[in-house]
Amino acid sequence: MGRLQSTLSEIKRHKTAYLFLAPFMLIFTTFTIIPVLMSIALSFTYYNMLEPPTWVGWQNYIRLFLVDDVFLIAVKNTFLFAAITGPLSYIACLLFAWMINELRPKMRAFLTLVFYAPSISGNVFLIWTIIFSGDSYGYVNGFLLKWGLIPEPIQWLSDPRFMMPVVILVVLWLSLGTSFLVFIAGLQGIDRSLYEAGAIDGLRNRWQELWYITLPAMRPQLMFGAVMSITQSFAVSYQAIALTGFPSTDYAAHTIVTHLIDYGNIRFEMGYATAIATILFLTMMFTQRIVQRLLSKIGQ
């Protein structure tokens, strides 16, 4: 009783805090929490948006893993894709932020813009469809043909051997986004005196400095960057569709999210589509947990 009462008086004491939080939480609940719960619930139903949902139990999940071959291709592609772009984009964000931070302010501002610009340039990444265009007008093909390196144009965007690498390259080009900015802010916030102390304690070069001082000091930003990299690398779809078409040749660039779009936006099998979404959700959560555990070892 006493505990409940003290909690109540705590709540009363902080009523301004709740008031400040309220607008955000209202929106957040409506557009994030409720949809996630709905998505999980709908994944156990058959639902086509015209008739009310009917309960089908685990049937959607059974179909996903045992019947739907294309889903398995999508899973394979997504994991391959995430395993390459996730770590690479994370390391690229960190290394470039760190290197840029060594420069003088003017140069630093300029290079920050150069590295960050692709990720905010919207559809400009479509220029890669011209660069990798399958005819001889494509920049890469034109170049290779001119120098006699290939006898005929390569179908970069519709030959299954090249589609995935090209999409990976373009996504990496676009990946120096939010995490990159946050890393730069984090690096600039590190207390200079730590480095002097480190030099006295016997740190010999910039790599030791990076591992023993810089990285531990920006652990919150590193955690945040990891969260962003994982989320983005599992969710790739838009760039893949824009570059290789939808559906792509032999489903060579088909990902879990493209599969989700297929069933959600085209076939209107909402129950099945939300089952795909739930699988994606669980995969992301699971990976996040593992990576967070790895990152807590930095500087030890």
Added chain:
Amino acid sequence: MKSKVQPKRINRSLGGDMGIILVLGISAAFMALPLVYAISNAFKPLNELFLFPPQFFVRNPTLANFQDLVILMGSSWIPFSRYIYNTLVIALVGTAGHVLIASLAAYSLAKHKFPGNNFVFSLIVLSLMFAPQVTAIPNYLVMAKLKWIDSYKSLVIPAWGMSLGLYLMKQFMEQVPDSLIEAARIDGAREIRIFWQIVMPIVRPAWLTLIILSFQQLWGVTGGNFIYSEQLKPLSYALQQIIAGGISRAGVSAAIGVVMMIVPITVFVFNQSKVVETMGASGLKE
């Protein structure tokens, strides 16, 4: 601007410096070349766009592509200014609301230890961990239930409650010294004043960054599943329709790419210069 004293270069070797400059130079070229190519394309006359072998730089620069774009805009079914107005409303109202609402909530989470604080924050962190695609379908159902389909609200209001902004603001606000806030409380300042006149000015780099992120995201929205009336469609949708015209619109598409890219980059450059300035000057580090 007070120029900061260049910190003593400890633990730095010349070889390492050269290596870094080399790596940065090559990577910067890889990052910049496609953009330069895109910009250069916008000024190419049609015959240069389809040249073999393809030319990287423009030889006879022309504004014809931009003129074509203006003509196409003038002949659209809905006056083109309407699309621009739509995008501006969505991007400006969305960004302003997001910065304000997320900052208020962040202040509450960072500086008030109320019951439920940790629970709410772990929900926010959890929500950062999955992509919006996961909730796309139920989100539509929620919008339909609220009767917000085909209205700005469906794009603007969810943007106010994005967890990324709250997370960023909270991280920064935690670094604001408690002593400052305590002192203001003793002076009798109300919470809203402490928030607006003490905390927000100190975390200026944070919300300037947040403006960049939010504006850039909203600038690119096409309305997708939520907006059906032509009068309410945003600019990037209208321009995509022009690009969809195919090969004959190649020149205009290149011009559109440049137009769409200039605005977020301008916002970034403008805000970033302020961010660096305030980071140097703010008393964020105790």
